[in-house]
Amino acid sequence: MEFYNKTGKMALGSRLRRLSESLTEQAASVYQLYNIDINPKWFPVFYVLAEGEPKAIMQIAQEIGHSHPSVSTIAKEMVKAGIAMEAANQPDARKSYITLTEKGWVVNRKIQAQYTDVNAAIENALAETQYNIWKAIEEWEFLLEQKGLLERVQHERKQRESKAVQIVDYRLEHAQAFKQMNEEWISQYFKMEESDYKSLDHPQEYILDKGGHIFIAIYNGEPVGACALIKMNDEMFELAKMAVSPKAKGLGIGYLLGQACINKAKAMGATKLYLESNTILKPAINLYHKLGFKKVTGIPSPYERCNIQMELVL
Known part of the structure; x- marks a missing residue:
């Protein structure tokens, strides 16, 4: 257990796998x-067929929450062992149906006593613990359905890296980066217009x-947003x-800049x-909504690319 004390929560998956392997090994002894005479890993499929x-x-x-290939493999093993067989004359001939054999039904009658004793043993074990692992598993399954581990790690990474971003006032040394970052995204989706050149070539005036x-976002000593x-x-x-520079995407820089401007x-x-924007820029529009902007109409725009105008009441 010293390894898990060192790694902490990072090794959650490994520790659960270790527990699962231990229970599976002990389950074989119970059978x-x-x-x-059945493999413990067959149990969910066997139980459903019973x-x-x-x-x-x-x-x-779908019923047991396993993948189709996994269930297919187990079914083939059960058929080979004589516990299950393919079921004929089913309503949908395109699908493979299986059912228990007579041997399988004999096993099902014998296994009922095992069910009773195992269930009682688990209930007693749960009563001896401070935390109910069964309820904890249910909670974790629900949490991971709402937001998976990858998404949660991505969020934490973004939070950590965002703390290294500095929002500073524009200085003359930022002029080239200010122009370059804006030219990059405008040219990617549209074309540069007269008003773009005015503000990007002569930001001071x-x-x-x-x-x-003007605010500039600095990350690792380099301008990455404006x-x-x-x-x-x-x-x-x-x-x-x-x-926002493509190399700094995912750090929440747009939101930090927006908050600084507000x-x-x-x-x-x-x-x-x-503000003025275009609806093809979906991440930008989502950001503006997150900042509290609402769609408005009626204000003349100098930009051909503008097809949405938004406003935030401060």
Whole structure:
């Protein structure tokens, strides 16, 4: 157990597998005790077939939560052992149905006493523990159905790496990165327009000198994201020129930049934030919704690519 004390929760799968292997090994001894000549791994399929009706492989797989290939392999082993057989004259000839043989039904009658004793033994073992493993397994199965382990690890990775991202005020040294990151995504989906060149070639004159602001995201000492606030009037700013480098995707940088812009706009006395985008940019639209923006209409746009306008009341 020292290994698991060292690794901690990281080895959850390995520890559960070790427990499973131990129980499976002991289960084989239990079957021998009752002179039941079946493989313990057959049990779920055997139990379902013992309900009486011939069943298709896919139906069994769905009932016991195993894969179709796994159930198919077990069924073949049971047929070879004379415990089960293929069932003829079934309604859907395209499917393979199996049922218990007479030998299988003899085993089923003998195994009932084993069921009674095993169930009592498990209940007594559960009573001796502080935590009910059966209920814990049910909880874990439910949790992993809602959000799998991979998704949970991806979230934690994103949270950890996001902490290394710094959102800083734009400086002259960021000019090339600000232009390059925006040109990259605009050219990928659309074409550069006159208003793009104005703000990207002359950010000081077109954005900053007019009362706006630009944020740059820094990761590992390198600019990997940018977003600007362009002043429209004393109460409204446009959130514009948001870009994230492809090499920094998945770190939540867009959200961090958006939050920085929202807080800055509030500090500068704005009551509304406005933006323009295109609905083919689904991740961006989802981000804006997450930040609280709502769709609006009626404001003239200088961009051909704009087909959606959104607004956030601060």
